[in-house]
Amino acid sequence: MNVGLLFLVGLLSLGLLTGGCSLQSNTVANQYPTKPITLIVPFAAGGSVDMMARTIEKVALRHLGQAIVVTNIPGGAATIGWNELAGAKPDGYTIGVIGMSSLLQPLYGETRYHYPTALEPFVQVISIPAxxxxxxxxxxxxxxxxxxxxxxxxxxxxxxxxxxxxxxxxxxxxxxxxxxxxxxxxxxxxxxxxxxxxxxxxxxxxxxxxxxxxxxxxxxxxxxxxxxxxxxxxxxxxxxxxxxxxxxxxxxLSFWYGFGAPKGIPEAEKSKLIAGLQAMVNDPEFKTNMEKSGMPVEYLGAQEFQQKWITDSGRLAKIVKDTGIAERIANQKK
Amino acid sequence: MLERIATCFFLGVSLFYLFFAQELSFGMIAAPKAGFLPILAGTAACVLTVAVWVSRKSKELTAGITGIYWRKLFFIILGLIFYIIFLQIVGYIAATVMFLFYLFKVTDTVGWLAPGVLSTTVAISFFIVFVKLLGVILP
Amino acid sequence: MDIVDMLLNGFYVSLSLSNLLACTVGVLLGTLVGVLPGIGPIGTIALLLPLSFNMNATASIIMFAGIYYGAMFGGSTTSILLNVPGEAASVITCMDGHAMAKKGRGGAALAVAAIGSFIAGTMGLIGLTFFAPMLADAALIFGPPEYFSIAVLGLIILTRLTGTSMLKSSLMAVVGIMLGTIGLDSLTGISRFSFGIDALQRGIEFSVIAMGLFGVSELLETMIQPTIKQRLQKVRFRELYPNQEEWRRSIAPIFRGGMIGFLAGLLPGPAGIISTFASYAVEKKRSKNPQEFGNGAIEGVAGPESANNAAASATMIPLLSLGLPFSAGSAILLSGFMIHGIVPGPTLINQHADLFWGLIASMYIGNVLLLIINLPLVGIFASLLKTPLNILMPIVLVVTITGAYSINNSFFDLALLIGFGILGFFMKRTGYDPAPLIIGLILGPTLETGLTQSLIIGNGNVWSFFTRPISGIILGIGLFIIIYNLSGWGGSWRKDSGY
The missing domain is CATH 3.40.190.10 (Periplasmic binding protein-like II)
Structure with a gap:
């Protein structure tokens, strides 16, 4: 009986140790990034947006020194993934795919975060017209x-x-x-x-x-x-x-998609991240692969993308109201 | 007896569902809205549960509650709940080893060493297969 | 004949070393993924997509396709041996397959499943080769009203499959439909019944429910038996493979299953799953002793397993000839194409003839490879059954949980798994059969989508369902079955109440 108890205790402490060790402290900004960056894709694997993310995965290593790992969190018309993104720690290790629909969703109902203000856009990658x-x-x-x-x-x-x-x-x-x-x-x-x-x-x-x-x-x-x-x-x-x-x-109306992250990333990491993303999107290999997939790159840098983010947010709000879409969706609940 | 409980359970579920379903608007036939099918389905479910309750066929008992070793069932379920909680705290390998060991004891395996070794090997091999081979993310 | 020429050319292409290698890797990986519960071909292919950038187009697509139908082969293994559906389409195989395993005929079940899958898969491929464009166009004629009618008919027929009481089965089906409405509805843009829980917004994952209701509940049932240390019967090697009578009984179901699967695979929606249910229903109806179903009737394994492999071949048809993915599996294959800048569609056959015919030829080869791999494995897998239950069951439980987690990386899913496992446990003991619930869960969304769309298109005219020829016929059959059953039920009710 004693041996067994000891064994269990040993197991438990082993478990706690391994769990504890995975908490890394990452503080020094000029060594950023020190571990792979998670890229949240709020769409199912295999869709065109997902393809965009995986194409970036390929060229990430040489521009930022660390790999980018794609995580699919589909569902809820992408709101689940965006909730995850907006709620993630703003330490520069979690970024995600954002797009025009990130601005549309909050207009319809309660999403957990107000994406236009909770998320910060970095670079635009594609823009596809309707x-x-x-x-x-x-x-x-x-x-x-x-x-x-x-x-x-x-x-x-x-x-x-x-x-x-x-x-x-x-x-x-x-x-x-x-x-x-x-x-x-x-x-x-x-x-x-x-x-x-x-x-x-x-x-x-x-x-x-x-x-x-x-x-x-x-x-x-x-x-x-x-x-x-x-x-x-x-x-x-x-x-x-x-x-x-x-x-x-x-x-x-064009559907655009790009990369962004939760607001509040410290300046040093943020500028490195943006620079890295910009380099990646303009990388010739990335561009060729995107062309092959049928989505030519339409690059917009951080400044212009942010501008677009804000103006489109207002524009879409007005459109959704005028066309009665918001009302129609609200009418689905009594 | 157990069967009546089960039927009541389903009735409860149906009513619960129906309650929320009727908060969604029904719409018209030409333009059905979100509540259309849910309300129909919820109503059908309630009707059916009542029908089952009333039906004479419920007299034909199935296996029923004979032969349930409640104690073991309880322990297994308890173990499952703890396993899920532990998965979040200590990670996959540790939690799985503990859980497997626990289960082996619940199912009356004799000895301590053999189950312990078995738990550990199995947990680690699953980890390898799922994570390394297939790239699945485990806690 | 033109087509045969091109097919031969395709064989030539596919026998090149790199393509052959890709095919082998694909089917091996597919089998492994199919055997492991939870993780399925879709997730695996998604993970491998970035890798295929560097591979040549034909090879990578051959590999992906191999994974896809390899998984159909593998899924039957855990279903038969452990009553845990390896992946969604294998749920039906659990029912009679596992019962056979318990009687010591597990090896036979596995072998029949493997061979049936091979024959039906090849049948499906032949259909694909010669009839692809025609079938694709025909499939387009099916519009929302037809889908609705099929869903209705499916629910009516399949609810009668198992279980003691029609009332209870119908209730289960309705509960399934109710469960299917949980989550964000893309038709209406709002989320229903999610109570603010994020994980529910996504909707209830079907595989998790299937694994819980069937797998976990059975595991619970076994684990609480006091005599658990008993081993399953020892099986002699010769008994591992099907005997003559079992062969005889399996041949026809294999062909019927193949045809049903092929037709079902052409339509949108979870083709693989529906085809297995349909095949099971047909076999049960045709059988001379239907009571055996649910207790180890070999037709119940041969038919459905063949169906789901034929369906896998058939889902490629709309993909390859129209560029339209009708199911999640073909959607991911579509991405595999698009990575290399190839968009399948009407022009695919002409512009990329090598790729197209190479792919088809490799699927034939893949089927053969799978047969060669799986048959000997039958012996190995069946011997797994010799493990004492008290060790086997906990391990299986852990595999199930791990697999369930791997689908969505969600702890909520695990809670669902356990919850439904417990529910399934009590359900089985009180005469509520879980199968109709699964059917309701799958067909519910199709039913609702078809209904909503048809009503809008038809301007609210309910009769539009009956005036369209195809839809009308299907609904007519359904009505006939209902009336037939009601009269039978009415008769026996009268008998019961002593008229």
């Missing part, structure tokens, strides 16, 4: 045709999107509002499902992003009737897609 897509055999040549039809037949046009409150949904409502057409929105669980429904003829229209439908456009199955940018896209496949602005519908 586009409107119809099946190729539909009679509408461009957005103008489609919207005219919708105005004459209110409620008949159904457009699909990956969920209430997503960027695609916002794009759709913006177009509807600005053109005065009344279109019904059909929610799906993800872009792939919406695309399947479009191809099958169950919905007439959908709002998406270039990477996801490029192949279908090339093979002639779909037609893009409008893109929500200032200028037409440079990609040859999309070069003859008119912008919404050209067609009299003033809608500009």
């Amino acid at each position: 586009i409107a897509v119809v099946r190729a055999d539909q009679p509408w040549k461009d957005a103008r045709d489609l919207l005219d039809y919708a105005q004459q037949h209110p409620g008949e046009i159904k457009y699909g999107h990956p969920g209430l409150g997503t960027g695609n949904h916002v794009a759709g409502e913006m177009v509807a509002l600005s053109s005065g057409a009344h279109m019904a929105q059909v929610p799906f669980k993800g872009e792939a499902d919406a695309l399947a429904a479009l191809l099958g003829g169950h919905i007439q229209l959908m709002f998406a992003t270039p990477p996801s439908i490029k192949e279908h456009l090339k093979s002639g199955k779909v037609r893009v009737v409008g893109v929500a940018t200032e200028q037409r896209l440079t990609d040859p496949v999309f070069s003859n897609v008119p912008t919404f602005k050209e067609q009299g519908v003033d809608v500009l």
